[in-house]
Amino acid sequence: MQRIGLDKNWDFYESDESMSFVFATPPSQKVDLPHDFIVGKPRxxxxxxxxxxxxxxxxxxxxxxxxxxxxxxxxxxxxxxIDGAYMNLEVLLNTTLLAMHPNGYIPFQVDLTPALRFDGKKNKLKLITQSRQPSTRWYSGGGLYRDVCLWVGGPICVEPWNVFVTTPEIGEKEAVVNVDTVITGTDIEETVDYRCEILDAGGKVVGKVEKTMQVCGKQKENVQVTVENPSLWDLEHPYLYTYRITVSKDGEVTDQAEDTFGIRKIEVDAVNGFRLNGKKMNLKGGCIHHDNGFLGACAYPKAEERKIQVLKKAGYNTVRISHYPPSMAMLKVCDRVGMLLMDEAFDVWRLGKMPLDYHLYFEEWWARDIEYMVRRDRNHPCVITYSIGNEITERDGGNDGAEWSRKLAAKVREFDSTRFVTSAICGVFPEPEVEDDEEDSAGTNFDLNLMQDNSVWNKATENYCKPLDIVGYNYLRDVYEESHELFPERVMIGTETHSFTTYDYWKKVEELPYVIGDCIWAAVDYMGEVGVGKVYWENAHEDFNFMAPYPWRTSWQSDIDLTGEQRPQSVYREIMWGNTKKSGIYTTHPKHFGENFRGTDWHWYDVNDCWCFADEWLGRPVKVDVYGAGDEAEFILNGKSLGRKPIEKLMASMDIPYEPGILEGIVYKDGAEISRSTLVTPEEAAVLELIPEEKSFVADGKDLAYVRATLKDADGNRLTQDEREIQVETDGVGTFLAVGSGNPCTEDQITDTKCHLYRGTAIVILKSKEAGETKITVKADGVAAGSCVVEAK
Incomplete structure (x- = not known):
């Protein structure tokens, strides 16, 4: 079928449509998709x-x-x-309600054919979305935040999601590509010609099968196409082929369907771990939510690609989408750049976590939503697992949890038996010890998590885990060995793990072949679950909570901040994963010297790449950390060596009296330098430097230009302690979308043209429907304005 995009020129307004017969419809505004109408609202x-x-x-x-x-x-x-709409979507065409769909993340299709007009009258489409809260444990956004399109085909056609490509036989000289196709015909049996072609990355046909067949209603067809000298899809060379299916009748083409796929083989077992094309590899994973920071939930293809490229550069080879299926744009970029993806269906089943979440609809919709997810995603070589649920309340077998696990796993395999079925399972809670007449209350959810009883975990979750190919362990590294003794053939993965103890989690992966990888929570900072990664200093006398008060806006548990920059824990993890040339040097502010702190274990040390403190701290001790893959680190201040310290768990520390200048950390392995990192005390702020991440972008209204603004002194040194306000001005064809910093706790209004710097930097985002140049100027008090030009082509 032919794909026709519907992203441009929608009339949008906010209203309680159920009362539109009483109240006047508010004025509409023109918007393009993707669109999130929540992100610009005041918090x-x-x-x-x-x-x-x-x-x-x-x-x-x-x-x-x-x-x-x-x-x-x-x-x-x-x-x-509709690739994603948050949530309770209603689809009306010419006032006829054709469908509704409650899930805010599952892709969804509606046949418009019965309600279309061909009598000269206009066809009016209306989509109603609800972002009702509390319905989610993270920032949801609202509206049509992913792509919307039409598929058009003849009366005999191949509908989207009705082609399934697998590669059951792969050799050096040839590979067999198995293609299952469902052809939709009329109620009358007709003779058609079916052709399946495989094209290489250059568009050359490298395999073909043709046949004549009878079609009536929905007709299944299976063919096998041989491809000689196949190029395999892997992480270093993510080679993509294209299938093209042509259906003809009486010599005329009635429909075509084509898309990309990869020739690759995935295997897993408890002895040899996970293998891609026969090569064992540990999954260096991270969990990511769907939002794109200052763009809200909008799944712009460039934003999705940028996120994956940043993670790949930081050493990741796997992303776990949490806790729903990804956008089509995300699937495409993972295919294209070589990133493994763990797909997930649900965060809840019958028992909810928030009053208005999906548990209200699960029993009616689970089977259809599993089908939609798997049928859409099954041709993407990046996808290696389907998760039937995250931290499902029924994981301990209560409320028929084991039976539901069996049903959901079977439904996944009904549509794709070539991937592995998993579920991310956290600890179970102990039975409350209360008298019959006492109130059964264990306190907050955070209190319950602290009370997890891992001693009974294996027994409590045994039947729930039986249908799974890979069992996901959330924060349960101490259970791995006991699980293996009880279930020696079980394959495990750390589907969520704590940042603060990441070294200990990863050592388990390296030592235990049945633990195939580790997915840190979280890889990229996200809005919602605010302040879970916050550090609590003893002298602040703050109440220790799972989440933080307003104006916190992000979780702050992540490797990458909202602007796309690595945080210290990401540098640490990159070293841990094998980048021996990488190092980092970080300081704790001297006001905290000798002070105790605590966190949720989703936190990291409260450190910064800064050697710039007020004069009151001159001569006062500063704790300095150096990250590296060697056995010792040398600390040098203003050219003078202060000595060496042993590196333990990839980190060495020294207390150094503060003296402005140049602070260096040199990492040695067996006496030889392998890496070094440097901090410089900057002078007065002089200029805002603007650097576009790319020289140009596409003038299609969807591609994005990212421009980093950084406050620097006259010598080009960044002022990482500066948080002054900046103002953005644009002149040209581009449309300003957002400016923002990585600050997890700020009242800066997203979509405003101003924000405060954080660590001396912020990111500006634009798009353009027209070709041409846009000049971006950023101003701040006390420094020269910065400017640059980006070009849309």
């Missing part, structure tokens, strides 16, 4: 979603569009494809 301490949703607002978003349906489409099939 407040009393927002109904609370800290879980990042103190953002909620609402009901209505999208209207007049479809340009040509007369020649009469008799054809027209399908509406």
């Amino acid at each position: 407040s301490a009393d927002a109904p979603g609370g800290p879980a949703n990042g103190y953002f607002g909620n609402g009901e978003g209505v999208y209207k569009k007049t479809l340009d349906i040509p007369k020649e489409w009469e008799g054809k099939k027209v399908i509406l494809d």
